[in-house]
Amino acid sequence: RIGPARGGKYKTLPRKLTYTATAKAPRYCMDVVDFEQVLADMSDEEEVGLAATGSSSSKGDNETKASIADAVHLSLSSRFEEARDVAEAVQQADPSDSVAICVNGAECESRQDWSEAARFFLVGMGQNCQDGALEHGFQTNIDMLRTQRHKMADRAVTSKWDDVLTFKPRAPRLRPPSPEEKEPWWRLGPWYEELLEDPGHLVEHLGQSGDEDENVMEVRRIIYQNLDFLDKLYAYYRDDMNESIAPEATIPGTIKHDGHEEMGGEQLLKLAGWWRLLKECKIAHGDVKQKLPVAVFDRLVVNGKLFNSKQMQANSNYEIAEVDPHVPDLTIDYYEFIEALVRLSYIKIPGHSPSKSFEMLINDYLKPFAMHKQTDKAFNDWRSGAVQTFFREEVTNWRLHRIFDHFISTYKQNRLKSTALGLNDVTMSFNHAFSIMEKCDLFDPQFTVKKLVECYCKVTLDSDLLPQEHPNNQNSEMVFEEFLDFLIRCARAKSNNSKLATVSVLTVFVEELMLKAGRLIPGKF
Numbered sequence: 001r002i003g004p005a006r007g008g009k010y011k012t013l014p015r016k017l018t019y020t021a022t023a024k025a026p027r028y029c030m031d032v033v034d035f036e037q038v039l040a041d042m043s044d045e046e047e048v049g050l051a052a053t054g055s056s057s058s059k060g061d062n063e064t065k066a067s068i069a070d071a072v073h074l075s076l077s078s079r080f081e082e083a084r085d086v087a088e089a090v091q092q093a094d095p096s097d098s099v100a101i102c103v104n105g106a107e108c109e110s111r112q113d114w115s116e117a118a119r120f121f122l123v124g125m126g127q128n129c130q131d132g133a134l135e136h137g138f139q140t141n142i143d144m145l146r147t148q149r150h151k152m153a154d155r156a157v158t159s160k161w162d163d164v165l166t167f168k169p170r171a172p173r174l175r176p177p178s179p180e181e182k183e184p185w186w187r188l189g190p191w192y193e194e195l196l197e198d199p200g201h202l203v204e205h206l207g208q209s210g211d212e213d214e215n216v217m218e219v220r221r222i223i224y225q226n227l228d229f230l231d232k233l234y235a236y237y238r239d240d241m242n243e244s245i246a247p248e249a250t251i252p253g254t255i256k257h258d259g260h261e262e263m264g265g266e267q268l269l270k271l272a273g274w275w276r277l278l279k280e281c282k283i284a285h286g287d288v289k290q291k292l293p294v295a296v297f298d299r300l301v302v303n304g305k306l307f308n309s310k311q312m313q314a315n316s317n318y319e320i321a322e323v324d325p326h327v328p329d330l331t332i333d334y335y336e337f338i339e340a341l342v343r344l345s346y347i348k349i350p351g352h353s354p355s356k357s358f359e360m361l362i363n364d365y366l367k368p369f370a371m372h373k374q375t376d377k378a379f380n381d382w383r384s385g386a387v388q389t390f391f392r393e394e395v396t397n398w399r400l401h402r403i404f405d406h407f408i409s410t411y412k413q414n415r416l417k418s419t420a421l422g423l424n425d426v427t428m429s430f431n432h433a434f435s436i437m438e439k440c441d442l443f444d445p446q447f448t449v450k451k452l453v454e455c456y457c458k459v460t461l462d463s464d465l466l467p468q469e470h471p472n473n474q475n476s477e478m479v480f481e482e483f484l485d486f487l488i489r490c491a492r493a494k495s496n497n498s499k500l501a502t503v504s505v506l507t508v509f510v511e512e513l514m515l516k517a518g519r520l521i522p523g524k525f
Helices: 035-053 059-076 080-093 098-110 114-128 135-146 190-196 201-206 212-225 227-238 271-280 294-302 305-314 334-348 354-369 377-383 385-392 394-409 430-439 449-460 471-475 480-494 502-518
Strands: 015-020 027-033
Touching: 059 080, 059 098, 080 098, 190 201, 190 212, 190 305, 190 334, 201 212, 201 334, 201 354, 212 227, 212 354, 227 271, 227 334, 227 354, 271 294, 271 480, 294 305, 294 334, 305 334, 334 354, 377 385, 377 480, 385 394, 385 502, 394 430, 394 480, 394 502, 430 449, 430 471, 449 480, 480 502
Parallel strands: none
Antiparallel strands: 015 027
């Protein structure tokens, strides 16, 4: 019995349950629905409805009955798909139409979609619950489920000994290395070992905190694990590249430094590339707590063990006090570069063991910030060929050097720097820069002291400066190459026309500076 009819009569849908034996499993299924009996019941229902109401049915009911009759006739003709289309249209108007439910279920059975058929007959069960006649729908769904349940006869017989007798290999045990086994970084190549051997400047530095042997072994491990990165880092700034390099990418001309290669013939990193690395990786900086301009790291390179030994081999009369540590063409080979990184890490990141500081320098400063393209306009202005040609012109370069040296040496309140290597170790503080602009009368409403401070800070990355001549500003340092970059920024700040080429603006500013400074500097200028 599926659903009450509109006339108040329940219809019983006859069906044949056939037992089908297959090779897989026996199953029950609804093969045939007696739709002829359904048509007869529909005729009886219409007669009962007319007798009860005494009037003909509405036009909509007639259309619905005609549609469901068409669906039944299509099912009788085994055109189940077309019958279902018509039945679904009827169900959209009346979801509880029992004949439409029956037609849909029959279509599912015709293609042996038992799960979908069971869903339709569950709807029939919901309609039959009004008079408690659930047996028909309940049995229908049991038949549907039986078609999907595997019989015990088809299941493979398992033996309880199978799992016991089956060989299952164990995972290999992880054991700690024996004392005889050494880590791969236990000994690096000869050049690295020369850097780390005792006595040596680097080893003395590593012995400042904690166990010296443990620190040296940790430095070996960090170098070994970052060999490819350090090779690529050195090659990038050695070639003065300006493009973003992916971690997995390679740089043409990169040399693998494993400590066994022959020295000589390799292009070397210059101090100008070293400055780029320090600034781009945010190693050089200045604030209230700490002042770390590039001049500090220049002295660190020149004080290195490998650098000094190389200079002594080239010149037996070499004296570090006579060296200018801020010459941009000063070269640094790869192992001097590694030594400088290890030593500067302890200055940049104090409060840890030297090996821990070195690892933090690589992970927190070098890897995140190094080898990325710089798009700053002032950076590109400084690298332009026209600007470099202007500054490298012999007379212009000599005059700017005279201005740089004169205003530093004649400043009355100079402080002696305890870290200076000798008389050639000359740097300019903000007070010196302020003195130049003030004495040469270069300030105007466009170019103020505040703009001067901004230019100086952008070049030296020192944020702890006062916009006036003050004793605290004496701790700041600017090398001569930074002074040239500083002049470019001052020229741009003073110019009223931002569309002019950088070299044109720079030429006007520098000529005015040299003209006015020449009146203050004694002797030939």
